[in-house]
Amino acid sequence: MSKSEDLAHVLDSGIVAIIRAPSGERLVDVALTLYEAGIDVIEVTFTVPGVLDIISQVHRELGDRILLGAGTVLDPESARAAFLAGAEFLVTPCVNTDVIRMCNRYDKLVMSGAFTPTEVLTAWEAGADIVKVFPADIGGPNYLKSLHGPLPHIRLLPTGGVNLDTLPDFFKAGACAVGLGSALVEKQALADGDLPRIRELAGQYVALVKEMRNG
Numbered sequence: 754m755s756k757s758e759d760l761a762h763v764l765d766s767g768i769v770a771i772i773r774a775p776s777g778e779r780l781v782d783v784a785l786t787l788y789e790a791g792i793d794v795i796e797v798t799f800t801v802p803g804v805l806d807i808i809s810q811v812h813r814e815l816g817d818r819i820l821l822g823a824g825t826v827l828d829p830e831s832a833r834a835a836f837l838a839g840a841e842f843l844v845t846p847c848v849n850t851d852v853i854r855m856c857n858r859y860d861k862l863v864m865s866g867a868f869t870p871t872e873v874l875t876a877w878e879a880g881a882d883i884v885k886v887f888p889a890d891i892g893g894p895n896y897l898k899s900l901h902g903p904l905p906h907i908r909l910l911p912t913g914g915v916n917l918d919t920l921p922d923f924f925k926a927g928a929c930a931v932g933l934g935s936a937l938v939e940k941q942a943l944a945d946g947d948l949p950r951i952r953e954l955a956g957q958y959v960a961l962v963k964e965m966r967n968g
Contacts, residue, residue, distance in 0.1 A: 754817075759841055759862040760882050762820050763930055766794045767962040769844070769864075769910065770955070771824055771934040773798045774943055777807045783938060784811045786948045788819050790955030796844055796932075798824035799831055805838040812839030822862075829855040836861060844932075846887060848872050850879045864910060873900060873907060883908045885932060890914025894922035901927030917957060924965045933958060 754762070763769065770792045772780055784795050797808055804823065812821055822842035823835035832843055832855045842862035845852050849865070856863035857880045865881035867873045868888070876884045886897055889911035897911050911923045912932030923931055937958060942950040 754820075754841070756860045756862050756882070759820055763794050763842075763862070763883065764908075766792070766820075767924075767930045767966065768792050768794060768958060769822075769912075769930060769932045770795045770937055771798065771844075771912070771932055772796065772801070772938055773824075773934055774801055774938075777801055777803045779943070779946055780807050781810045781814055782946075782948060783943065783951060784815060784819070784821075786952050787938075787955050788815060790952045791959040792937075792955050793819045794822070795819050796822040796824040796842075799827070799835075800825050805834055808835060808838040808840055822864075826852055828852065832856065844885060846885075848876045848879070850875075853879045853881050856880075866912075870900060870904070873904060873909070877904075877907045883910050883929065886911045887932075888913035889923070894919060894926040897923060897928060898926035917961060920958070920961055921965055924962075931962075 770787050820841055823840040824844040826832050826843045826845050829851045832852050843856055844864045846866040848867050853863050853865055862882050864883040864885045865876035866885045866887045867876045873884050884907055886909050890913045908929040910930050910932055911928050915931045916936040937954055
């Protein structure tokens, strides 16, 4: 798909699932479980050992059924390696204009991390398609609302601090979608290989986003 189609996919989904783990064991199964529960935008972070192999495995297993991305991308070299492994979008924890430029060069969706108003605007003007407000638990929905006020044209995706309790308020504050990490793929569930728990939580988040969109 084109970058514009990928962007529409993210906005329609409303959820970017973030898989971060101390090892790559079971992560392909986790991605499949999330997809089966209705979440089809999935990011695997570069903090996971062997991340490129995992991205390749998930890409082979699920193909075009999901929009697969790489997260915690810190440099253009990692960005290009992620594309070659099968990633269709990239996410950074902070503003890196070189990574944004690399994504635009290859017509790939990029979500740039930022926090302050200056960082948010810098990422957007550099060509980010979505600005990931991180860490969103500092300030919460009220801070996102404050950012959205003077910058309504910028697509904001809060990450960190988004859970079943706070998600509605983040959407009301102007979020175009949300990033869900350990609140979705819990550390204990991951360690125990408790896929039913991950599936249950994913279903709850999907239902809540639909409720917010329809309400």
